[in-house]
Amino acid sequence: MLSRELLAQGQHVMTVCNACRYCEAYCPVFQAMESRTSFAKGDMLYLANLCHNCGECLYACQYAPPHEFGINVPRVMSESRLASYEEYCWPGFMSAAFRRNGVLASLVLSVACMLVLWPFVQSTSTGGNFYRVVPHDVMVGVFGIVGAFVVLALAIGVRRALRSYGVSAFRRTDNPVEAGRYGRALRDALSLRHLHGNGADCTSDNEQRSPWRRWFHHCTFYGFLLCFASTSVAAIYHVVFGWPAPYAYSSAPVVLGTIGGVGLLVGPVGLLTMRRRRDPAMTDPSQRGLDESFVAMLSVTSVTGLLLLGMRERPIMPVLLLVHLGFVLGLFLTLPYGKFVHGLYRMAALLKFSTESQ
Amino acid sequence: MDVAVLGGGNAGLCAALTARQSGASVIVIECAPKEFRGGNSRHTRNLRSMHNRPTDLLVDAYTDDEFLTDLTRVTGGRLDEALARRVVRDSADCPSWIRSFGGRLQPPLKGTLHLDRTNVFFLGGGKALMNSYYAAAERLGVRVLYNAGVEGLELQDGLFKSVSVKIDGRLESIPARAVVLAAGGFESNLDWLRDVWGAAADNFIVRGTPYNTGKVLRLMLDHGAQPVGDPTQFHCVAIDARAPKFDGGIVTRLDCVSLGIVVNRDAKRFYDEGEDFWPKRYAIWGRLVAQQPGQIAYSVIDAKARGLFMPSVFPPIEAPSIRELATLLSLPPDALERTVTAFNRAVRPGHFDHAVLDDCYTGGLIPEKSHWARTLDTPPFWAYPLRPGVTFTYLGLRVDERARVLMMDGRPSENIVAAGEIMAGNILGQGYVAGVGMTIGTVFGRIAGVEAARHAVA
Secondary structure, three states: OOOHHHHHHHHHHHHHHHHHOOOOOOOHHHHHHHOOOOOOHHHHHHHHHHOOOOOHHHHHOOOOOOOOOOOOHHHHHHHHHHHHHHHHOOOHHHHHHHHHOOHHHHHHHHHHHHHHHHHHOOOOOOOOOHHHOOOHHHHHHHHHHHHHHHHHHHHHHHHHHHHHHOOOOOOOOOOHHHHOHHHHHHHHHHHOHHHHHHHOOOEOOOOOEOOHHHHHHHHHHHHHHHHHHHHHHHHHHHHHHOOOOOOOOOOHHHHHHHHHHHHHHHHHHHHHHHHHOOOHHHOOHHHHHHHHHHHHHHHHHHHHHHHHHHOOOOOOHHHHHHHHHHHHHHHHHHHHHOOOHHHHHHHHHHHHHHHHOO | OOEEEEOOOHHHHHHHHHHHHOOOOEEEEOOOOHHHOOHHHHHOOEEEOOEOOOOOOOOOOEOHHHHHHHHHHHHOOOOOHHHHHHHHHHHHHHHHHHHHOOOOEEOOOOOOHHHOOOEEEEOOOHHHHHHHHHHHHHHHOOEEEOOOEEEEEEEEOOEEEEEEEEEOOEEEEEEOOEEEEOOOOOOOOHHHHHHHHHHHHHHOEEOOOOOOOOHHHHHHHHOOEOEEOOOOOEEEEEEEOOOOOOOOHHHHEOOOHHHOEEEEOOOOEOOOOOOOOHHHHHHHHHHHHHOOHHHOEEEEEOHHHOOOOOOOOOOOEEEOOHHHHHHHHOOOHHHHHHHHHHHHHHEOOOOOOOOOOOOOOEOOOOOOOOOOOOOOOOOOEEEEEEEEEEEEEOOEEOEOOOOEEEEOOOOEEEEEEEOHHHOHHHOOOOOOOOOHHHHHHHHHHHHHHHHHHHHHHO
16 A cells, blocks of 8 residues: 555655656656646556656656655655555455565465366366366356456456546547547557657666567567467357367467467566566565566466477376466466556556546 | 876766777766766756757757857856857757767757757756766776865976876876866855855855865866956856755756745845846846845745746745744744735736736835736745855866867966866856856867877877
């Protein structure tokens, strides 16, 4: 939760920044700041979710520590962002998870998921047909229930975020410029537009500018989307056309899943490596587990998925399937209580930004 | 080393990069720790640049004649015209030169649109530019010493031999074939300010770096270098009295003077608050406050002025009545009430417009307020305390067109060149125009770098 001290610190930082404004052209945080003269809790959480934590403004700041004003925007935004995850979390008691979310916790949860799925294993015969190991209905049932819960939890979180920022997501309008706010927000989110402010790259892990954080994020995000698309196409094949799995290596679900899986491996590993090299000045050490557990879960899901695909004809397939499904289920369950939410709350912040900056 | 550069601000880095590119080995001696490197340049944000047609950053044209006219106007003619012309001419390619070293530029910040024809802005401000220069220096193999204060200069027959530098408490002598003096003025030397201004100097606030102690300037004057510029003058603006003693920078400025009245310690007005727009107003109020008893003044506004000026970093002192405001400010309440009442009575009806010199003025007051005069009658009332904030000093070293320091016999030293604030008095004898300090530093930094390298490598 956003403590009074952290709010006061954020307000101090924004007050100094607002009187200086040298960083105005770096990113929307400063543009949004300039249209405000005071910074209430909702404003701070909004600004925090606009921040990419790139560090440009810290290195450029004449008031950065050890200056007595001690201005460190990336750090205070990072801490406030974590507070926003807790504020918007549903159900509320789960907000504690954001500070206890580590790689170990996620692994334990995934193993527990494997144990839950264990009794449903029907057959250890192979032949590449997953549904003969875990029946289709079981998969649909388990993932349907978990999926519905996850979507509900995330939707409530987004609703809370929008309310706290003070933006209406569904206001009807005849004004074409205002109607375009969705498009602008989506474009900014999908392209990570503000991570290459002014057409050039931003700093990310240290004072040098590089495009890698953006590219690794793209790999992760689009890899995730492709994997999701793979599963969706497979479901359509199964339900609509009645084509049973397994599908050929050249089929759409396998191709999508393979490309996505590679992205989902390269991206998280890259992000993790960069995070380890990050300038400690601008990161919040208490969020290491939060960040690392999410990328770890993504890459483990990807690795086990690719292994499963490569060895689906081998006798080890049932074990791999159980392991993979356990990780996927673990990943799903941790989505509303882990770093995944940053994308949604940022998206909401971009919608607010495109609404107010038109 | 071929070239020693004393001072790691804009001028020093421009000189170091240029000398290095000209083939000289270069060492930069910076007295600040790495975190505070860059002198006053870390607080700057733009550079004035002439251009005959629109560029990707600047609109219209800003010709050499117009630039020179502006310089002549603000300095009242106290400038060396040949040097000023050189600054103006060379300012044209400063933006592309900055970019060639990785410096990033942008059009004017919001709220500074009046500079969109004349000044290019540094993306992220002057510290970001200094970071780019230091990174470029590192790539090119320029050596940089931090926490290295100059203690002495060894000269022989007007030629530089070596500089003695204190690093980690040890004194080290660094010889070089040429030296670039780029160590700024003396505005953060409180003793020196006191020598010039007496006890009043104790109430001055230094807006920039605490490292401009004038040590190199003093050493050179003692070695018989010719001075330039008025030794008693400094550029100063009115800033929030609650600013830190040093390094408060841009955020301590206050621009609500024109929206209300300004009173001194005795709760009396002392100057026309509505005389002129920002640039002129900005330039004169520091000195006006410095001339008041105790070097303190208070800008008083009412609720009507809210939101009409750049937010200040310090909160206003707020009270529901003028009397209570006076108590909070430790001003004589009766006197402040009398001043406000007299002011309110003298305000003539008009159409308030802060964007133009409007027709809201007072009649029958001493001093009058000639524009933007509105009665102070809507609570809550706000006040900001003001003190003089010293930006830079004018005293410097006289140089020739090749940046060589002139000695008392009128001859230039062959291997001592100067750049930046330490010689800005040649071009800026008084006054100031936005961004010209960085232009002088960049232009003469480059000249000094070329000259030093030429002497050292030849």
